[in-house]
Amino acid sequence: MKYLLVQEDEEGVERLWGRCAGVEGLFVDPVPPPRETLTLRGCSPEGPLSEILAEPGVSFRGLGDMCVEVWDEEEPVQWWTLVDAVVVAHQPHPGDPARYDVVIGAGVRNEESFFDVPATPRFELLAGTTVAAARAGRCSSVDGLFAPRADPDPVPLELIGCEATEPLLVGTQRPRRWAGAWADLLVLDRHGAVMASCSVDLAVSEARPSVLGYGLEDITLTDGGTDRPSPAARGIWTEWYQGPPAAPNGWAPYDAQGRTAWLELTTRAWRGRASGPDRTGGAYHLDGRFVTDVPGLHCAIAEALLGPGRYFGREWNAFKDCLSGGFGVAPPFTLTWHESDVARDALADVVEDPEGQLSYFEETVQLLERCGVTVVLR
Known part of the structure; x- marks a missing residue:
């Protein structure tokens, strides 16, 4: 089983609703607005x-x-x-x-x-x-910006080879009489660790004996949710299915969309790591050869501070939060940014604050220094 359906109750306890061998329709491009x-x-x-x-x-x-x-x-x-x-x-x-x-x-x-x-x-x-x-x-x-707009039609999701538990089992037996509820679809890697999750609506439109047999069911959910990964992320998820990456720069061959998908997986991987006290002091080295966009910058910084596949913010506000502590490394420390001109040139016209005069690269260096990091640009 590669997927779990769970729902969290008011006390934060996750309840298992089902296990599935496969999911069809997990990777979809968002429906373009009219x-x-x-x-x-x-x-x-x-x-x-x-x-x-x-x-x-x-x-x-x-x-x-x-x-x-x-x-x-x-x-x-x-x-x-x-x-x-x-x-x-x-x-x-x-x-x-x-x-x-x-x-x-x-x-x-x-x-x-x-x-x-x-x-x-x-x-x-x-x-x-x-x-x-x-x-x-x-x-x-x-x-025209604030005009009312209808929500897009939901895109269904197929759960293949599903072992349903109560109360999802009730929905498969009486799909037209059961309203369902929102739950998390947890995606497991080959070691059984959760590598990703997305929200799905458990309203069942159809349930039938599974093509996999063995008393399993194939279940059609009316709405597979809006936070499903795009088809561009499929190769990245296949790579992470073997386990979190161990070699550096695994994100580098991908474009900005792929690197964003990589960062999404680091977020879930961070949640599953055992927490401990932050390390302070020391020297870290950032490989800047592939920092050609904002997602690449955050991939490279996290990798420099914590190692491959680790999380240290995936956008500006989350990055600032990580520098405040609680994510494994906290200032003061020294960060040597090798090949820094690659990011300086690539992000020259990218801004975080439209009121400011600095590029995203310059804002990042300034933020690091303001938080107590000694930045050495090479």
């Missing part, structure tokens, strides 16, 4: 957006994904992704000819957020995603 037309009002473009608007014949020029950060007076409180954004048209803003009204065609996705829209918001634009982005300017409003 295309919409939005208008960036009073836009002061920078970076990639400024370059596009400066070119003649600007209509229908692609920007890739864009991130719109909604700020109150002090900080961002909402994050939106404009998927595969395309500049359709632009014209001078009526109130200020130095600014523009820019019409964008894109799919719109609201990233996880628990904050209401501020009374007087401002909008920061980033070309890319919240993980890795280049500053693209700011605007006074975005027409």
Whole structure:
């Protein structure tokens, strides 16, 4: 059995709902949001957006994904992704000819957020995603951003060769009368350790004798959840199935999407490690040859401090938390960053703070030094 279905009760105790030999439909690309037309009002473009608007014949020029950060007076409180954004048209803003009204065609996705829209918001634009982005300017409003949107249709998931326990067993016997519940699908490696997990809805649409026989069932879940890995992660999961990596730079051959999937697996692997006191002092060496994007930077830092397959944050905020202690290594210590020019050049246009003037690489070095790390750039 390679998969477990568990649900955590109110006291934090996990209850087993079933065991499965296989899962079909685990690796899926997210359903793309429908295309919409939005208008960036009073836009002061920078970076990639400024370059596009400066070119003649600007209509229908692609920007890739864009991130719109909604700020109150002090900080961002909402994050939106404009998927595969395309500049359709632009014209001078009526109130200020130095600014523009820019019409964008894109799919719109609201990233996880628990904050209401501020009374007087401002909008920061980033070309890319919240993980890795280049500053693209700011605007006074975005027409169409806060329109109501229907949730995408759920994508089913097939549990193959399943041994169901109560209460999932009730759902397989009476699928139309059982509403189900959300649970965690735990993915095991060949040693039986949990290497990954995702949330699934246990609403059963069909249950039938398994193709594997032996009294097992094949169960169709109506909704396999939205946090399933993409097909690009399949090879990485196959590699990790043999156990956490032992050799360095296993993440290096992958692109940014693959490296992000690698970081996801390090998160779960860290949860399963025995905790102990943080190490302080000492000298560490970062192999910077392959740090060509933000996920690669976090892979390399974690590997330098803790070893292959280990976790030390997968994005900016988590990285800051790790530097505060509790993750195996804590400042003060010395970090020698070899081939640092690779990251300096690759991340020159990538920013973490749209209000700042530093690149992601420079912000990382500054944060390390501010936390008590002696950084030696080679």
